[in-house]
Amino acid sequence: MNPQRNNQMNKDFVLAVEGLTVSFDGFKAVDDLSFYVDENEIRVIIGPNGAGKTTVLDLICGRTKATDGSIKFKDRELTTMKEHEIVRAGVGRKFQNPSIYEDLTVFENLEISYPKGRSVLGALTFRRDAAVKERVREIAETIFLAGQLDQRAEYLSHGQKQWLEIGMLLIQDPELLMLDEPVAGMSVSERKKTAELLNTIIKNRSVIVIEHDMKFVEDIAHKVTVLHQGKVLSEGTMAKVQADPKVIEVYLGH
Numbered sequence: 001m002n003p004q005r006n007n008q009m010n011k012d013f014v015l016a017v018e019g020l021t022v023s024f025d026g027f028k029a030v031d032d033l034s035f036y037v038d039e040n041e042i043r044v045i046i047g048p049n050g051a052g053k054t055t056v057l058d059l060i061c062g063r064t065k066a067t068d069g070s071i072k073f074k075d076r077e078l079t080t081m082k083e084h085e086i087v088r089a090g091v092g093r094k095f096q097n098p099s100i101y102e103d104l105t106v107f108e109n110l111e112i113s114y115p116k117g118r119s120v121l122g123a124l125t126f127r128r129d130a131a132v133k134e135r136v137r138e139i140a141e142t143i144f145l146a147g148q149l150d151q152r153a154e155y156l157s158h159g160q161k162q163w164l165e166i167g168m169l170l171i172q173d174p175e176l177l178m179l180d181e182p183v184a185g186m187s188v189s190e191r192k193k194t195a196e197l198l199n200t201i202i203k204n205r206s207v208i209v210i211e212h213d214m215k216f217v218e219d220i221a222h223k224v225t226v227l228h229q230g231k232v233l234s235e236g237t238m239a240k241v242q243a244d245p246k247v248i249e250v251y252l253g254h
């Protein structure tokens, strides 16, 4: 084993992806990919369309099964676990389109996402004990919706819906949160607030974000991984990858 990799393995990464590969009918959408995410890190994955970004999140959350390689989340191997087991292990994932309940209020959307709400009695009938209410309020504050708790989700703006869905993941307190293009379709001020939101929630977790908006990436990224054809093209600080001629050639120059 090469000493550098060995060295990395000895460190306490929240997530260690190594040699990850997935083939779809012989086409390698993710190809021998390795990267490591630290505690309290915001990692942004960028890259051209079709680079494999969404597929990487699909692999981590168990939606897609790896052909080869390993995904270690705090020393637990995720590639052999089922999707719901991965959620329970502490990995939350937001998809590109918000999946909130339009006909429920903001409060109710958060409440049914509270882990204890998933009882045999059914998500909607469980007791609204003080602890749940308190937690819902706390999350609502974080996602800028404290004043909208009684509003039905269908009346929220597009940006507010995205925040609500982030809140529905946060209430489960994931140690790793993954967001696929969270600011797509948001206004400039909503983007700023989303950056603020991510910088707040990072205190207790790590976040992986897929994003195209380079201004937003600059506001949040601790480290950037540039994907191209299922492989890491470049990795490092925003300044480093922005100055990398390979990145300019395949992505930023377009």
Ligand SMILES: Nc1ncnc2c1ncn2[C@@H]1O[C@H](COP(=O)(O)OP(=O)(O)O)[C@@H](O)[C@H]1O
Residues within 6 Å of the ligand: 024, 029, 047, 048, 049, 050, 051, 052, 053, 054, 055, 056
């Ligand atoms: N389930 C699948 N079956 C076949 N091909 C897929 C599947 N999922 C993704 N792909 C292909 O893998 C490549 C990477 O896709 P994706 O991860 O969505 O890229 P990105 O999110 O970077 O735009 C694309 O060529 C896409 O068509």
Ligand SMILES: [Mg+2]
Residues within 6 Å of the ligand: 053, 054, 055
């Ligand atoms: Mg994608």
